[in-house]
Amino acid sequence: MTDTILDRRDLRFQLFDVLDTDSLLSRPRFADHSRETIEAALDTAEKLAQEKFADHNTLCDKEEPAFIDGKVVMRPEVKSAFDAYIEAGFLSARASFEEGGMQLPETAAAACTGMFTCVNPSTTVYPFLTGAAANVIRNFASESLKQRFLLPMMAGRFTGTMALTEPHAGSSLADIRTRALPQDDGSYRIKGNKIYISAGDNELGENIVHLVLAKIPGGPDGVKGISLFVVPKYRLNEQGEPAEHNDVILAGLIHKMGYRGATSTALTFGDNDDCHGYLVGEPHQGLRYMFQMMNEARVAVGYGAALLGYRGYQFSLEYARDRTQGRHAENADFSQPMVPIIEHADVRRLLLTQKAYAEAALAMCFYGYRLVDEIDTGEESDAREAELLLDLLTPVIKTWPSEFGLKANDMAIQIFGGAGYTREYPVEQVWRDNRLNPIHEGTTGIHGLDLLGRKVWQAKSRGLQLLAERIMRDVNATTDSRCVSFAKALQAMLPKIQATTEVAGKLLAEQGPTVGLSNANAYLQLVGHVVAAWMWLRQANAAVSLTAAEDQDFASGKLQAARYFFQWELPRVEVDVQRLLEGDRIFLEMEDRWF
Amino acid sequence: MTDTILDRRDLRFQLFDVLDTDSLLSRPRFADHSRETIEAALDTAEKLAQEKFADHNTLCDKEEPAFIDGKVVMRPEVKSAFDAYIEAGFLSARASFEEGGMQLPETAAAACTGMFTCVNPSTTVYPFLTGAAANVIRNFASESLKQRFLLPMMAGRFTGTMALTEPHAGSSLADIRTRALPQDDGSYRIKGNKIYISAGDNELGENIVHLVLAKIPGGPDGVKGISLFVVPKYRLNEQGEPAEHNDVILAGLIHKMGYRGATSTALTFGDNDDCHGYLVGEPHQGLRYMFQMMNEARVAVGYGAALLGYRGYQFSLEYARDRTQGRHAENADFSQPMVPIIEHADVRRLLLTQKAYAEAALAMCFYGYRLVDEIDTGEESDAREAELLLDLLTPVIKTWPSEFGLKANDMAIQIFGGAGYTREYPVEQVWRDNRLNPIHEGTTGIHGLDLLGRKVWQAKSRGLQLLAERIMRDVNATTDSRCVSFAKALQAMLPKIQATTEVAGKLLAEQGPTVGLSNANAYLQLVGHVVAAWMWLRQANAAVSLTAAEDQDFASGKLQAARYFFQWELPRVEVDVQRLLEGDRIFLEMEDRWF
Known part of the structure; x- marks a missing residue:
């Protein structure tokens, strides 16, 4: 379109x-x-x-x-x-x-x-x-593995996957059953089943390099006993060419709601006890290595969700400008032509809300990528700060765009009306494709636990402190009268994050994680909305700095979206603040037999 | 399942x-x-x-x-x-x-x-x-039409449709172009195109009876010039049997996101100038007659959405009880078996929220059906009150279950995780089927306009007054200590509805509908949440009256869901109240060129 x-x-x-x-x-x-x-x-x-x-x-x-x-x-x-x-x-x-x-x-x-x-x-x-x-x-494999696998991957001759999830365990990686038996030649024999492996089989290259999480017998329990292996679909011969089949069997394809062009596979490793795997780095350090890929993937999931949020917004904006229907409410002259539906306030509401979601989500992801650049090329202390902040923000960057990009897509469908519900128009597919994002690379629920159970306490909560400092830097830099109320509203949220964090910390310390984390989702929603509001303050401040005449409409749009976010969206998390401060136990106390 | x-x-x-x-x-x-x-x-x-x-x-x-x-x-x-x-x-x-x-x-x-x-x-x-x-x-057709069409329809020999929407006009019925030319024999020749006609062609009966909105030339402009016609797919012979083809052509099928088993059709009437239609009732009264069907359909859409909300809730409840994954946060003993995911607080959050949405939606629809019974069989004054109240509530009953039933289904997908995203499990289809409901029979946006632009002012706002009276009746009947806080919170919403209605009324009177209705959606959301909260007060009051021992778990579930709704959901509409009281113009003032 x-x-x-x-x-x-x-x-x-x-x-x-x-x-x-x-x-x-x-x-x-x-x-x-x-x-x-x-x-x-x-x-x-x-x-x-x-x-x-x-x-x-x-x-x-x-x-x-x-x-x-x-x-x-x-x-x-x-x-x-x-x-x-x-x-x-x-x-x-x-x-x-x-x-x-x-x-x-x-x-x-x-x-x-x-x-x-x-x-x-x-x-x-x-x-x-x-x-x-x-x-x-x-980053983590031996020179020999790099020689054999990295170069053909970078040349697009071999494709790659990450093979974590198992059918019985889902998000609970501690419970994976895939085993890696050490062999005399230093390699391992891999045996186990993986599911939801994206790109797990495809026709794109000569070989597929699976990065497989598995346990070496005798290792520690739980996630501490997980190791990481390179497991090719075809073993390489001495020339480094794919040769024998490596006993990796495509058990079946998963039929998804969307994202259908990407294969999602069920794979069986070592059904004939002949699946060779090569240890990456040290034994039992697999999850740490994989987390590099997972963290990258988590930001990418958020980014993908933001992009699809943006995509649906643009499709629906174009449709709303093109499609005529009805007239202004004051006009009862039916001989006059119908107006584009963008003229109707409720359609503008759906568009402005999408804009507010999609552009905050995009800004959040770019902020994250900028932190990656800081980690890579910044001064040492800046790099360290960037690392702590990105660690803290990763669950937010993964989930907020996933949740709100999807809500934006739902509004895009609504603007198209009946047409939006048909496969003849593009937005229903955008929604279906985007629906995966709150699920893969850790569900929203998992990221709530990650944020409140782990990230906010890391390095003596330095990440959270950095977040507050960075926000205050932007609050203090706000001078334009059009943005001052945004800065004030944002600043007012910081003590609320602090207070809710303290309540959760106290509950965690005194009553343990089951109680302390039972409202982790509300905390994630709160922090997510504050970060999104921060992104709108930053965009509003940047917008008022645009002085060229041709930029004024663009700047006005940014300011209006910021105003929308601060007036219509941010205050909704007050409910989460209140319930978190009370340490509300409603979910905890809901008994199975009461459902 | x-x-x-x-x-x-x-x-x-x-x-x-x-x-x-x-x-x-x-x-x-x-x-x-x-x-x-x-x-x-x-x-x-x-x-x-x-x-x-x-x-x-x-x-x-x-x-x-x-x-x-x-x-x-x-x-x-x-x-x-x-x-x-x-x-x-x-x-x-x-x-x-x-x-x-x-x-x-x-x-x-x-x-x-x-x-x-x-x-x-x-x-x-x-x-x-x-x-x-x-x-x-x-209700509206002549005896002769009843003889020929009603009996075979009730016998399932003929199926029926409602043919309103046209491709160029969508929701704007005033702009339909289908024409009905009077003939000497008292019949009409119908000519025009209709789209999104559910069941518009099918293989179920011997004939299809389309109720078609069309304009008789020379009639008034806009919706006042719309008449209603019976237009069969096959004309009947003297024995009342389907005979000649009536020039109703199936131009194509619409390929929908969900609801796929129901045909959605594009129909062409009178392409060969030989499509016979039979006037229902008086000329130019068609929309009034059709509104009977539409009101019935609107309540049915809300009910369908509530039922699918409920269905997804039950699927995900069963899955959450069956699927094991992870352990309680305190338990690091990986030799112990995994627990059903319903043990995790965030899964219980997703279930309790679904319960709160689906059961309020269901209660709201049954309340509406009870009003229909009152209209049909109540004392005259009761019947009149029921009619006014149902008129007022119809946009709420249509939209609230559609919006929140769908949100419930999204949570059902989330509980299933990766499995929920696959077509191997039932919940993604439930969501896709349900997604139609906020669109057909008037989008949510249209119903906001209907509520604030029309329904609240009808009969000197007697409908709104009745709503307040009925709510107060239940508030005053609340005696159990477990429900008193719910009653108080609900009562506190009534002056807010009154105040926001007054602000909107003033804007409408002084500045016209474009300004007065620009926040109609927020008003609809506010009233919808208050009605849902009312339904939870009614359910809570009924639950505490259950005295049998075997009912206590069921009653506890109802009370917990009510508590969830009053503590986590109802307060979120405070934002809408504030913006409505301010007469916020953000959507109105957002210019096309700023997007």
């Missing part, structure tokens, strides 16, 4: 007005980059996304991958897109020039890859997982 | 403890009925729903009706279900014994038909629309 993907004007705003990416470009690693080179990379990404990814997004929803004779059969457009992505170098967008990369900051690289997710989240999963798996191998 | 459909214990509670259906059974029309006869009718409905409707709900989602050679081709199970429904007499559940009906109160008849909607909303649409169209013909 639409020809634009991500609004380039807004992207520039996020990168250069809100985030000051210019300051990043003065660092040695990015010295060869400028606004112009980044814009050029974005041009390339946008063009490629249009030409090679957008074409089969709907097609692969209708003709999803099939399981035929034990193999996966996919639409050929996916391979064509994957190859073009590799060819254009986006898998190496952050890699150094010496490695053949673009040496882009993460912030800019993410802006580029966002183009692909926007138009075809399913196909984009394949290069994303390959890149993320490659990063784990690069 | 589950063997129960609607929880019979809860149904009994709704009908006999909350609603006092017993008092209804003492009225002459229902003298032959008792709790036992109603339970027997429910048994029959439940059994038939299980045997003939549940079997193909998923099947028809996968193999939706196809458009082949200009005709619709459907799974044969649908006709078998339709015929069994007619055979069992549920189309005539409310009709008198003399007419061969069951002479049930609407409240009880709805409980019966709810069984079918629960397990297969798509197939249930066919008898529902047939019955609703038959009611319009019964």
